Amino acid sequence: MSKTKTLSKTGRDHLITYGMVIIIYIVVEILLHAGLINNQMQGLLVPVCYYSVCAVALNLCVGILGELSLGHAGFMCVGAFASAIWSYQMQSTSMPAGLRFFIAFLIGIAAAMIIGVIIGIPVLRLNGDYLAIVTLAFGEIIKNLNSALFLGIDSKGIHLSLKSAIYLNLEDGVDPIVNGAQGIAGTPRDANFTIAVIVLLISLFIVQNLIDSRDGRAIMAIRDNRIAAEATGINVTKYKMLAFVISAGIAGAAGVLYSHNISTLVSQSQYFGYNVSILILVYVVLGGIGNMRGSVIATAILYILPELLRGLNKYRMFVYSIVLIVMMLLNWAPAAVMFRKKLFARFRKNEGTAEGGRKNGTA
């Protein structure tokens, strides 16, 4: 197959992903304006987007870089807190909400990337599963640190404490911004579905273009065979850092969306613990490792499903776990893959040979 053919194939593949997101967005917006979506669904739109963004970020780390990270909820946490502190402090000024939110994104992403660099420098030099262990620990550390953090700003400057709000010695009438275990309450709710979809599209654009670039090929070469990659002169640590830090930054952006979607932000395990990191990993694995579109689809299904199952009460999580198992089997079990191939072979005959070439592409 000629080179142009392969390029257009990946190009088309990416366009399908963007198209899918945009079409879903347009359909949802039309339904919203027609009043056909109930309140429950409306409330789920932004969370689906930010978990999708985080899943795309993690997929870059797990699927393309080939390093397991169990701390992406930690990066979300960093992005969420950094941006929420900014927005909380700035909401009393005359700064327009749009600009404030944009800067909040920059701050959240930058904070997550800086933490990503700090973690990456020692760990990404190692071979093996160290990143998984370190990120797992990092996620827990960041969560506990944030829940012990007291921070306030008054006319004298920034006050910081890890003990209690009393030790901040703030001026009278000034409330601490971050109040330890009580977190931040009263951040402006700037996020909406449109912004969330734009963030998702930008994340997809960044990740998919990275994959197609020269750097992306180097990253995947490291994933597939580190020694061979090193032998061809690829700077392994540099490319690992590149992918990991971008991944952390995108997860930080997801955190910014998170903290601007509801007005309270608390650093507790149900929001940012390792369970959440693993939940995001589940989205990535079930959507297909290395498959960005799959991550988005899996996130949408697996986030909305438990909410829809609320009517089942106590059987809810039981049904959800069965769905997880069945999805996994349908995606990966050899027998199921064979069955699908047979099924589609029949469709193919009817459709003609136009699609035939693509079928043989790598999965």
Place this chain on the structure above:
Amino acid sequence: MEMRKFTSLVLAAAMGAGLLAGCGSSSSTSSSTASSAAATASVVTDTTSTTTANASSGDTFKIGVIGPLTGGASAYGTAVLYGAQVAANEINAAGGINGYQVEIVSADDENDAQKSVNCYNTLKDKGMQILAGTVTSNPCIAVADYTKQDNMFQITPSGSAEKCIANDNVFRTCFADPEQGTLSADYMSENKLGKKVGIIYDQSDSYSSGIHDAFVKEAKKDGLDVVSDEAFNADNKTDFSVQIQAAQDAGADILFLPFYYTEASLVLQQAKKMNYSPLFFGCDGMDGILTVDGFDKSLAEGLMLMAPFSASATDEKTQAFDTAYEKLSGGEAPNQFGADEYDTLYAIKAAAEKENVTPSMSVSDICEAMKKGMTEIQISGLTSDSITWDKSGAPTKSPRVYVIKNGEYVEESTSDSAATSTAASTAS
């Protein structure tokens, strides 16, 4: 590759839809009612389905309850739901609010702010007009933002963080965390319980640290001497010997324990082992200490706690509530969360009757009327003989202090005037 993914997606979606459809018929009768409570919910389902049966839209008040019905905090959520149900059944049996029946619609938020907002949206779809929730503080703050936007009347039974009632459409029935700390310090100094106070608190819990911060501030004003101030967190709450030792070394004669009874029972046991017996003083989270499995009740002898409600009280109202509650919960004794919600529903009834609110009014009109009504009523409930509300949404009620004597709660007399004034000053 795309096709393969697509099929798997379609199949999974089809299966998910099939599951939903299959269960739809069985869940439709119960999902709008309180049955999501817990495994023991069968009784609840029975009672609520009768309420639903004679209720069609437009002539019932739909009151929402959002709280953790599963997970670590489920004890609070289920208690609130039972409390709401007891009150609703009573109100309905007595002719309803302004002649209209009350229906409770509930949802499980798992003590998660985002899920709580999802629950709020779900209940809105079910036609909720008034929200008698949410149970826990953080979800409450998140949901209050949305009720403000929709201008829906909200009254939380137990959201004790100060910011829960920051919006003008949100009221609360319980004391705020800082109020409990302030009241505890005042009570200690007024009744001359001791001079030197040791504190142990849960730093990772907003309830505990909220009380702690206010207590330390007020203790300074009251002339109490805080001699030791030690924290623990959610990850190491089994061994308190270091914290107890610090209090003992500092010679504290009161040990203030503003956290939940499970951990408090361990503190009492470990203090006993260390031959340290100061006056133990707890807040409403201490309620329930006598029910801990395997706990030697004699250790709690002399323990003081400031709590709004005790199931062991012998007055007629509490006894009637206990009986009705235990019938719903399958024998489980009520706690203050259930009692708070019970009072909350009666407050809604009183305010709605004051302003002649009817279910046919819009959510926003109900809210405006209720906001006005709430400040004009005075109710006598389980958690206080007299509760009134001001515009900020904070209740004014007298705290109750219990002492454990012979394994029973015995109410101590409190000075009402001091309590009322502090409650008002914190609220302002």
